[in-house]
Amino acid sequence: MILGRVYGSVVSTHKLQSLVGSKFMLVQCIENNKLLDKYLVAVDGVGAGIGEDVIIAQGSSARMGMSDKNAPVDALIVGILDEKQV
């Protein structure tokens, strides 16, 4: 999994039927407490809000966290970060 910060969302009226109801969040990747110049779009699986740091699963594992395991989704917010213990 990777860590990231939610900074927005994208709206798509014209999309595959299997994606209706999914919320697409804009996420900036975080590594070692630093925001990277690396961004992706992840479906929100946990009700994450703008500015929150989240855990993201990618690839087929993202689909496994959806109610429809065959959804064409390759990145899913699976948890909201409380704290890091280093």
Place this chain on the structure above:
Amino acid sequence: MILGRVYGSVVSTHKLQSLVGSKFMLVQCIENNKLLDKYLVAVDGVGAGIGEDVIIAQGSSARMGMSDKNAPVDALIVGILDEKQV
């Protein structure tokens, strides 16, 4: 998922039978509102036109959005971008 801008298409007469009927679009990747020097080929799942910004699913999740879930496709345009809310 990643964002990208459709800028063309590719024609392949000689291809696997399971790909006949699929339209292959040339896409330039977008991150943080910037066009990147990064390009890929994605099957069009939503009728995207040249110049439109789209959402792309990759890996096995791309196949899940095809009518044939066993199609040898690893990138699919799953939505057309209306707007970003940041």
Place this chain on the structure above:
Amino acid sequence: MILGRVYGSVVSTHKLQSLVGSKFMLVQCIENNKLLDKYLVAVDGVGAGIGEDVIIAQGSSARMGMSDKNAPVDALIVGILDEKQV
């Protein structure tokens, strides 16, 4: 697989139900005996401790090492490194 060193963990109270009980470790990647400026979050499958060097499987293969093979997990610590023979 890749090698990495465990340097912490992350706490997420609000996460997908299928992830309850999984321990999320912060891992710094290692290649050729050097710690890289590359980090990821992996579920601990073997009881790895802070400071230990581990073997990590990624993608759908990570899920295959979980008791729930449909868990939305894309990185799993599958072994603790004893030694490298070069």
Place this chain on the structure above:
Amino acid sequence: MILGRVYGSVVSTHKLQSLVGSKFMLVQCIENNKLLDKYLVAVDGVGAGIGEDVIIAQGSSARMGMSDKNAPVDALIVGILDEKQV
């Protein structure tokens, strides 16, 4: 999918039984009409020749284009490029 140019092949006498009969092509990746300093090995699914530009599917989607969908193959030439329309 990605684009690439076939520039050779590799011979492996000692390989997994499930790969006997597969032809392994050396491919140089192409993005935006430029040959990149990036190379991979792809199984030939369409009878591509040296010097031809091809479309390559990666990951599990590559296997889906093989007669044996469980072949340990992660890159497959799925089409020969006729032309690009930009």
Place this chain on the structure above:
Amino acid sequence: MILGRVYGSVVSTHKLQSLVGSKFMLVQCIENNKLLDKYLVAVDGVGAGIGEDVIIAQGSSARMGMSDKNAPVDALIVGILDEKQV
């Protein structure tokens, strides 16, 4: 697939049960006849020795070449390289 040179192995006493018996090889990646500053760990599927150049399958396709297709393995040596024809 990618090419690489086997330069060592790793020993892990404490690992997932499904990995017992698998040999983990240290591999340095090769592209265009050059050894790269890029390294990974791959399970040996063909009896590769130190110093040999090999073909590696990654992702779920690696598992497909294992006797246990659900093994948590994301990189497998699937062939030993005899020669390259360019």
